[in-house]
Amino acid sequence: MRLLVCGGAGFIGSTFVRQRAERGDEVVVLDKLTYAGRRENLENVEHVFVHGAIEDQESVARAIDGCEAVVNFAAETHVDRSIAEPDAFVRTHALGTFVLLEAARERGLRYLQVSTDEVYGSIEEGSFTEESPLEPSSPYSATKTGADLLVQSYALTYGMAAVICRGSNNYGPRQYPEKLIPLMVLNALHGDPLPVYGDGLQVRNWIHVSDFCAAISHVLAHGKPGEVYNAGGPDECANIDVVRRIVELTGADESLIEHVTDRPGHDRRYSLSSDKVRALGWEPGVRFAQGLADTVAWYRDSRDWWEPIRSGAYREYYERQYGRPLA
Numbered sequence: 001m002r003l004l005v006c007g008g009a010g011f012i013g014s015t016f017v018r019q020r021a022e023r024g025d026e027v028v029v030l031d032k033l034t035y036a037g038r039r040e041n042l043e044n045v046e047h048v049f050v051h052g053a054i055e056d057q058e059s060v061a062r063a064i065d066g067c068e069a070v071v072n073f074a075a076e077t078h079v080d081r082s083i084a085e086p087d088a089f090v091r092t093h094a095l096g097t098f099v100l101l102e103a104a105r106e107r108g109l110r111y112l113q114v115s116t117d118e119v120y121g122s123i124e125e126g127s128f129t130e131e132s133p134l135e136p137s138s139p140y141s142a143t144k145t146g147a148d149l150l151v152q153s154y155a156l157t158y159g160m161a162a163v164i165c166r167g168s169n170n171y172g173p174r175q176y177p178e179k180l181i182p183l184m185v186l187n188a189l190h191g192d193p194l195p196v197y198g199d200g201l202q203v204r205n206w207i208h209v210s211d212f213c214a215a216i217s218h219v220l221a222h223g224k225p226g227e228v229y230n231a232g233g234p235d236e237c238a239n240i241d242v243v244r245r246i247v248e249l250t251g252a253d254e255s256l257i258e259h260v261t262d263r264p265g266h267d268r269r270y271s272l273s274s275d276k277v278r279a280l281g282w283e284p285g286v287r288f289a290q291g292l293a294d295t296v297a298w299y300r301d302s303r304d305w306w307e308p309i310r311s312g313a314y315r316e317y318y319e320r321q322y323g324r325p326l327a
């Protein structure tokens, strides 16, 4: 199969490209290479690379010809950045998704939109199903919701073979260190404070990135056009417990943990029911305890990957966001 993977130089996209290339698929990656997209993420992975934005029709046309399906990971993905500067979120999620959908529709291609549990908002107890109402809280999740609705409208209006796969919090190798787990691992390894938002009792449903990518392949192959499929991880964990486990795994001092000002509009708990994608034959394979230990080991051993990030523009971001420099 020849696949167009948009956002394939990011954390989850590059894992998906690696899985598909190993299966023998031909993969074309279209990526704008924002701060989060890196060619290094695709080192030693067979693919064709097109540098461009999904909202740019010419780049999309250059990348899409000859492909049988489009998988769209391309997005601005950090909630805190969406609160500080929402512009790029609106452009990429609304306009970018529209341009891709049009290109796929004109060519009669299958289309998969990678989405998030954050479109449902927060849930105190139980789990969201695909029928739950959409109640996004942040500019990130609101613009992702808009993109999902546009995808569904293309399936309904034009009969396009478009599907949506909504994932819970991913973790694993090559995640940009603005996100909770890699941020805490790298700070712990450097003796920097570990900034926990508010009381730290917010709960996330952790899925290993390899499991989420396998779910996406299942939905691409077997999902019904116009349908949504949730893919949640097997374990949930409060943020403070994640950070405590990272402290143990890195051998850092627990006194590094600092409770800092909470994120505005912070969702308390995410939880997904994945029965529908399980019925397609998917099962998550990685439990959080083992996956987290492996992820910490990967960061410990992958200085070449994170050093250029931690010594570059990320430092400025960190100081703006946390009001203090990194060590």
Ligand code: NAD
Pocket: 006, 007, 008, 009, 010, 011, 012, 013, 030, 031, 032, 033, 034, 035, 036, 037, 038, 052, 053, 054, 055, 072, 073, 074, 075, 076, 077, 078, 092, 096, 114, 115, 116, 117, 144, 166, 167, 168, 169, 170, 171, 175, 176
């Ligand atoms: P990431 O930030 O690591 O990667 C995003 C990639 O998209 C980067 O390579 C970036 O350069 C590229 N990109 C951004 N804007 C673009 C544009 N306009 N045109 C082309 N490329 C562009 O993100 P990630 O964590 O790998 O997330 C990938 C997808 O999965 C996103 O759609 C996100 O909403 C979704 N998702 C993420 C998680 C998670 O926990 N990280 C969970 C569920 C769903």
Ligand code: DAU
Pocket: 077, 078, 079, 080, 115, 116, 117, 118, 167, 168, 169, 170, 178, 179, 180, 181, 183, 195, 196, 197, 198, 200, 202, 203, 204, 239, 263, 270
């Ligand atoms: O749920 C899926 C979503 O997971 C994806 O759609 C998003 O793209 C991805 O960024 C992620 O969103 P979160 O906001 O849940 O992830 P983040 O890693 O930013 O934060 C996880 C939790 O940890 C959240 O409750 C906020 C908290 N946190 C985060 C950071 C960066 C802290 O307490 N301190 C921090 O410094």
